[in-house]
Amino acid sequence: MNEPKARTLFEKLWTRHVVQPATEDHPAVIYIDLHLIHEVTSPQAFDELRRKNIPLRRPDRTIATMDHSIPTLFDGDEPLYSDDKTRAQVDTLRTNCDEYGVRLYAMGETGQGIVHVIGPELGLTQPGRTIVCGDSHTSTHGAFGAWAFGIGTTEVGHVMATQSLLQRQPKTFEVRLDGRLATGVTAKDLILAVIREVGVDGGRGHVIEYTGSCIASLSMDERMTICNMSIEAGARAGLIAPDETTFTYLEGREFAPTGDGWAAAVADWRTLPTDAGARYDKSVTLDASRVKPMVTYGTNPGMSVSIDEAIPDPASRGEQAQAAASSQALEYMRMQPGESLVGKSVDVVFIGSCTNARLEDLRAAASLMKGRKVAPGVRVLVVPGSQEIKRRAVDEGLDRVFREAGAEWRDPGCSMCIAMNGDGVAAGELAVSTSNRNFEGRQGKGARTVLASPLTAAAAAIGGTIADPRELLD
Amino acid sequence: MEAFRKITSKTVVLPVDNVDTDQIIPARFLTITTKLGLGESLFADWRNDPEFVLNRPEAEGASILVAGENFGCGSSREHAPWALLDFGFRAVVSSSIADIFKNNAVKNGLVPVEVDAKAHRFLLENPGASVTVDLEACKLVLPDGGAAEFLLDGFARHCLMNGIDQLDFLLQQEEAIARFESTST
Ligand code: SF4
Numbered sequence: 015m016n017e018p019k020a021r022t023l024f025e026k027l028w029t030r031h032v033v034q035p036a037t038e039d040h041p042a043v044i045y046i047d048l049h050l051i052h053e054v055t056s057p058q059a060f061d062e063l064r065r066k067n068i069p070l071r072r073p074d075r076t077i078a079t080m081d082h083s084i085p086t087l088f089d090g091d092e093p094l095y096s097d098d099k100t101r102a103q104v105d106t107l108r109t110n111c112d113e114y115g116v117r118l119y120a121m122g123e124t125g126q127g128i129v130h131v132i133g134p135e136l137g138l139t140q141p142g143r144t145i146v147c148g149d150s151h152t153s154t155h156g157a158f159g160a161w162a163f164g165i166g167t168t169e170v171g172h173v174m175a176t177q178s179l180l181q182r183q184p185k186t187f188e189v190r191l192d193g194r195l196a197t198g199v200t201a202k203d204l205i206l207a208v209i210r211e212v213g214v215d216g217g218r219g220h221v222i223e224y225t226g227s228c229i230a231s232l233s234m235d236e237r238m239t240i241c242n243m244s245i246e247a248g249a250r251a252g253l254i255a256p257d258e259t260t261f262t263y264l265e266g267r268e269f270a271p272t273g274d275g276w277a278a279a280v281a282d283w284r285t286l287p288t289d290a291g292a293r294y295d296k297s298v299t300l301d302a303s304r305v306k307p308m309v310t311y312g313t314n315p316g317m318s319v320s321i322d323e324a325i326p327d328p329a330s331r332g333e334q335a336q337a338a339a340s341s342q343a344l345e346y347m348r349m350q351p352g353e354s355l356v357g358k359s360v361d362v363v364f365i366g367s368c369t370n371a372r373l374e375d376l377r378a379a380a381s382l383m384k385g386r387k388v389a390p391g392v393r394v395l396v397v398p399g400s401q402e403i404k405r406r407a408v409d410e411g412l413d414r415v416f417r418e419a420g421a422e423w424r425d426p427g428c429s430m431c432i433a434m435n436g437d438g439v440a441a442g443e444l445a446v447s448t449s450n451r452n453f454e455g456r457q458g459k460g461a462r463t464v465l466a467s468p469l470t471a472a473a474a475a476i477g478g479t480i481a482d483p484r485e486l487l488d
Numbered sequence: 489m490e491a492f493r494k495i496t497s498k499t500v501v502l503p504v505d506n507v508d509t510d511q512i513i514p515a516r517f518l519t520i521t522t523k524l525g526l527g528e529s530l531f532a533d534w535r536n537d538p539e540f541v542l543n544r545p546e547a548e549g550a551s552i553l554v555a556g557e558n559f560g561c562g563s564s565r566e567h568a569p570w571a572l573l574d575f576g577f578r579a580v581v582s583s584s585i586a587d588i589f590k591n592n593a594v595k596n597g598l599v600p601v602e603v604d605a606k607a608h609r610f611l612l613e614n615p616g617a618s619v620t621v622d623l624e625a626c627k628l629v630l631p632d633g634g635a636a637e638f639l640l641d642g643f644a645r646h647c648l649m650n651g652i653d654q655l656d657f658l659l660q661q662e663e664a665i666a667r668f669e670s671t672s673t
Contacts, residue, residue, distance in 0.1 A: 030672075033665055039643060040643045041641065041643055043658065043661050043664065054519075055564070058522065058523055058566075061521075100519050102519075103519050103521055106521045148564060148566075149563075164564035165591075166564055166591065166592035167592075168566060168595040168654075168655075169591070169592075169595070171655065172655055175658070176658045176661065176662070177665065178658055178661065179658075180643070180654060180657070180658065182641060214506055214558060214561060215506070215586070245562075248558065248561060248586060250587050314506050336505050336556075336557075338503060339504050339556060432515045451508075451562060453508045453510040453511065454510070454511060455514050459516075
């Protein structure tokens with residue numbers, strides 16, 4: 015008998031979900047196990063169902079939350095919407111979920127939060143699943159060995175109608191990360207270093223699988239930070255093979271299997287990791303132990319440097335369009351080639367988003383802010399990723415640490431990551447943000463964003479300037 | 489969706505790499521619940537500048553946008569192709585176009601055209617050139633009659649050329665989907 019072909023984690027996930035194989039004439043039909051929806055990218059899809067008079071096929075596989083345009087400030091129980099449009103968008107989600115029988119985690123309710131935070135937290139995100147959402151950071155869920163990817167609103171409608179999507183098989187890309195992260199260096203720094211290395215389109219057409227001893231040593235919160243930003247490398251998804259860390263995280267969560275079902279599920283999940291000898295379409299290796307705290311200086315997440323490194327000269331970037339983009343970025347950011355980011359005066363610090371608003375992130379920021387004060391003139395927003403994280407942070411007294419330092423402690427949501435809800439950075443202001451995108455205007459028109467880890471963000475809050483967080487560690 | 493076979497138009501050139509969907513349509517315009525009227529907000533923050541390409545008279549009537557590499561990266565917002573179409577674009581040409589954007593574009597009748605570096609450079613250096621996007625032949629015909637080939641998934645192309653909604657194909661798979669659901673847990 016022939017040896018069965020060695021397969022990668024991704025190939026196994028793909029095979030398990032093929033409803034109809036691809037042909038010359040059409041892509042494969044892929045089954046979707048879990049569909050997450052939110053207020054911004056679903057209304058037009060619901061309208062399409064209505065227009066075509068099609069039912070939502072599997073309400074039991076559809077979960078809704080409110081996150082992008084909801085306020086993070088309340089007057090008592092009253093949400094303080096930024097305007098009538100955001101209020102109407104949130105109300106539309108409520109009405110649509112009622113009409114189609116979709117479970118909605120509404121604002122303020124236990125379980126509500128940023129879509130990519132609550133999926134794992136509720137135990138909905140499980141190894142082996144296909145998970146989609148009308149949001150590019152769906153790649154986050156890949157940290158559990160699930161094939162998870164962002165889709166547009168038309169495809170949100172496809173999944174609502176058929177629980178399936180048309181897909182051509184992506185290529186595989188191994189990003190191998192060996193070694194231990196040094197003290198003061200976080201998963202955020204690591205993924206920023208990876209994006210700088212592979213480029214903002216280095217993952218195009220590929221699903222990245224992160225492997226190596228560094229990945230194995232990371233917690234689930236850290237792994238989610240890594241997979242979250244796969245899209246910033248242009249990848250179609252990010253994956254990490256499930257292991258004991260994954261199983262321990264999931265056991266006992268609301269929607270995780272129980273009893274005999276749990277043992278069977280774990281046995282199945284153990285078969286998912288990439289087989290020895292399986293081949294990836296391409297590979298790159300990085301020594302994680304050499305990574306330092308990273309900060310971005312430009313207007314895409316690939317434009318980053320180590321905290322002690324100078325900003326590179328755009329003229330050194332070969333192609334004309336590339337050099338043009340780099341100098342436009344520096345002009346927008348009001349930064350000069352050759353200078354260091356350290357010491358630059360900061361106006362706003364944002365600790366939040368699906369990248370870095372989990373409990374470990376808040377703990378890290380609080381560890382630096384405890385007993386210290388936010389520098390005068392700096393506005394600091396701490397926005398937990400979900401109601402559950404908020405509750406646990408309050409239990410641990412983290413909210414007090416932030417408040418006593420002079421930071422604002424808000425209710426869960428996307429907040430300043432996308433600045434749709436009224437939380438924003440003013441034109442010209444410099445923000446150090448734990449979110450994932452430093453695009454022009456991402457945090458508000460004219461806002462200048464420096465992406466960094468929760469530790470680096472906390473250090474900026476205290477010092478009022480961009481600083482190396484390692485200098486504040488005990 | 490409007491069928492697309494062939495269009496000829498002058499180009500508008502945006503010679504910047506990594507144009508992300510936050511530039512194409514900033515998030516503050518995503519609070520709508522329809523697809524309508526987004527063209528007005530296309531590249532909203534860049535359009536403040538009276539010298540921005542889309543504000544110049546040469547842009548009038550152009551339906552082909554040429555941009556730097558990795559066009560459409562970032563967020564999955566389909567508002568990006570909706571805004572481009574509403575403004576009047578029917579095709580976007582680059583040396584590379586981000587995956588999710590490409591996927592969203594074809595579903596709405598906006599043709600993503602990825603050409604080789606040489607043709608791309610020519611287009612970047614010759615704004616306003618009159619070119620033809622021929623979907624039937626999968627060719628971008630240049631002013632000198634030369635042509636650059638481009639690749640597009642056969643199924644997406646078929647749907648674009650005939651104005652077919654991909655959902656109709658998926659709905660026809662009902663039997664296979666039901667079978668899959670009954671055999672897998
Ligand atoms: S936190 Fe930011 S990146 Fe994450 S889902 Fe919300 S808006 Fe998107």
